[in-house]
Amino acid sequence: MATSSSGGDAAHAAVTADREVVISRVIGAPRELVFEAFTRVRHLSRWWGPEGFTTTTRSFEFRVGGAWDFVMHGPDGTDYQEWITWREIVPPERISLLHGESRDDPNAFESVLAFEAAGDETRIVMRTVFPTKELRDEAVEKYHAIEGGEQTLGNLAAYVAELARNEMDLKGAES
Template identity: 30%
Template sequence: MADGNRSLIIENERVFAADCSALFKAFSDPDVLAKWWGPHGFTNRIEKFEFENGGTWMIVMTSSSDTDFENHWTFEDIRPDERIVAFHHGPMHAFGLEIGFHEADADTRLTWRMSFEDTEENRQIEKLLRAANEQNFDRLEAVLSDLEKDR
């Protein structure tokens, strides 16, 4: 961040009917991740996926209007079944993302924390991003349900 003292935090969380390991796999397996990443209406093409500390993730998200959005990420800290910390370089909206996996009885509470520089532009998209994160969760829930049916 340009100013470590000023950041805009966007947080979402949801409890998923899956154990931490199954939920973590939905992030660590690029074939599964490509099925659910992003808000409704997007498809994904993962071009590079180095799921390790310091690894690169390159994903092209395609909107329902066939517009491509290239995204470049760096994985900063990965702890299986516990957390994933990554940094989104852009080209739009540089931000940090911390995903936490927390046991909740037989389920998992997923926490999703995005850290942005506190700018007017980022404040304007805050509500949009909160809603997009919930759509991510909806899509993830559907993929987890499909995976469970296939077992």
């Protein structure tokens, strides 16, 4: 089964194979800045999650074997306990992680984020593999994983565009 969706001019998603979802977007900022926005908790809390969600971090240690323990607060007031363990970090090219509700979640899914330089822009590809087809289907149908992923990358794009503008303003003021 392969279906695809587009969340705007620059976002694209597809359900591939039987356990995988792939979401990509071109972001108008340099790769190093986009990577930094993914790796610093002070940035993550400003953009992580679909539209209307906020994030509260309990603990954050960005290193292989480290974890990010956080709560996503939905616009309807629902809290979602989340846990990410960093499995591979190759700055500024790739991050591999395991994402679930807790450290020992048997339904946790694996994601690999690739950051590809494209001139002054960055193409980010988020490839997520679920333990089973049923868990993938539930994430797509019940939790709107494709739309949520596209919105999350849209939030990232808006946030790093703001960071890049602020950096340019600072450089202009220093001249």
